[in-house]
Amino acid sequence: MESAYTPQPRPHPRPSRVPVALRAPVSGRTWREFLYLFLSYPIACLMFVYAIGVITVGAGLLVTFLGIPVLAGGLAGARGLGALERARARALLGLEVATPEPVRPAKPGLMAWIGAVLKSGVSWRHLLYCLLHFPWAIFAFVFSLTFWTLGWTLLTYPLWRWTFSAYLGQPGIQLWGDGTGNGVYLDTPAEVGLASGTGLLLVLAGPWLIRGLTQVDRVMVQGLLGPSSLATRVSQLESDRGVVVDTAAADLRRIERDLHDGAQARLVSLAMDLGLAKEKLAEDPQAAAKMVDEAHGEVKIALQELRDLARGIHPAILTDRGLGPALSALAARCTVPVTVTVDLDHRPAAAIEGIAYFTASELLQNVSKHARAGAATLDVWRTGDRLMVLVTDDGRGGAHTDDGTGLAGLAERLTAVEGLLIVDSPVGGPTHITAELPWRG
Structure with missing residues (x-):
């Protein structure tokens, strides 16, 4: 087994001295998200028109045989549009959405393919996305564009106020007027400063507003354009x-x-x-x-x-007497002194008990072979519906679950039974490795 305790130096990025709130309006993420909202309006219009056309033409032709293939072709096209939307979300929002299962007809042939498309819930969800995204895209486009443009316009107002007197014959932005030249203008230094300060507040709040709007898009893309929860499971x-x-x-x-x-x-x-x-x-x-x-x-x-x-x-002592005595016997064979504490009111399922035993065995083998530790502890307890196994040692640390290590294989085996492996092992130690298993008593 390859050592799981190879120290891995990890570079730490230097923290920026500029607060996040001040960096956000000019950050690439904010402008990419704004571009996503800006492009959503024309794209959503095209997708909505396409969906309405597919439904209208397909439903209208259902009185003939042509309606069924038209609907199937429209659903296939909706899946293609969904693929473009996933790519756009990945490029501008950094959202990774898995590709849904392709249409798989039970047998070859056009009719089998048409039937598979019409029965596919994924295809209908793509068409539903084309319909539902349209009103939201209009709202998000208008709101974000108005808010973002107004903020930057007011913030930079002192820089371009001169254009009013040079080209429009008025001292500044007109807030109110009666059409005869009388009105209220933003022209005094205090008013100009107040307008610029208001613009600054809007600009600082803009990134968080845009982020909140795109969060709705993320939910829609994941929920309607990704694989179903059942397929994922x-x-x-x-x-x-x-x-x-x-x-x-x-x-x-x-x-x-x-x-x-x-x-x-x-x-x-x-x-x-x-x-x-x-x-x-x-x-x-x-x-x-x-x-x-x-x-x-x-x-x-x-x-x-x-x-x-x-x-x-499968040790006989585990079958006969349970985890406590079995782990004590296991610890006695370890080359490092191990303190064992098992706090269980009754035994879990035999399969979970065996997995917990062999998990502890492999972790103690790592301690013996790689940790260079002087002492270790093994604690087992139950919390809720989870069985916890914690192995700690005072060795050199640096354990990790990178590919190719014994801990990586152990993490995969635990995941296969809905378990989890958590490694906390800074270079220099100490190391804390926790395995969580379903109880299933």
Whole structure:
């Protein structure tokens, strides 16, 4: 197993001396989000017209056979528009939305494809997005453009106020007038300063307003243009099943290798030694007795190896007495002194109990092999519907779950049973690794 304790230097970005509130109006994120809202209006108009056209033409032609393929083609087009919207959200909002499952007809052929498109909830959600996004896009476009433009206009008012007297023949922005030249203007220094200050407040509030508006777009894109929660769950379960299958196959290969290289090889050698002892029994009884005695020692070693292998598959003490005694026996074999505390009022499901045991076993192996620790603790308790396993050590730290480490594989195996692995291991230590498992008692 590759060391999980390789220190990884991580550069820390230098904090900016300018407060976030002052950086936000000129940050790239704000202007990208504003551009998203600005483009949403014309794009939403086109998508709305497309959706209305598809529904109107398709529904109108349902009295003939042509209405069904028209609706199917329209839904397929809506999925294409949804792909463009996901790309726009990814580019301007930094929103990553997974591509929904493609249409998969049960059998080849045009009619099968049309039926699959019409039955696809994803396709109808894309068409619904084209309809619902239109009113929201108009509101967000008008509100953000008015608010943002007014803020920057008032903020920069002292810079361009001269244009009123130069080209319009008035001292400044007119707040009220009767059409005869009489009115109220923003022309005194105090009024100009007040207008600029108001513009500053609007500009400072603008990024948060824009961010709030785009948050609604994020929800709509994720909810209507992404995969359904059921499809996501099915995909996750398929991935978890693959992890479980790979883990089981790796365990079987390990058992086979241990049997072949250990007990099996020793038993083959033992059989050969007993054969030679049998041949020497008549002519040299003392040599035969010595060989039998050596074979007896080999039998003891083979039995010990088989016991160790059986313990690695599923220790009998875990089945008979539960996690407390099993973990105490496990800690006794660790090369680092381990303090074990198990606080459970009753036992969880056997499968969860086994996973917790082997999780603790692997974590303690990491402590023995890589942590260079002087002491460690192993705590097990229940909180709500979760079983918690915490292993701490005072070693060198630097543990991580990057790809290729033992902790990465352990995290994958825990995820497959709806568990979680949390690693807190700064370079220099101490290390705290927490495994959460569902209780399922």
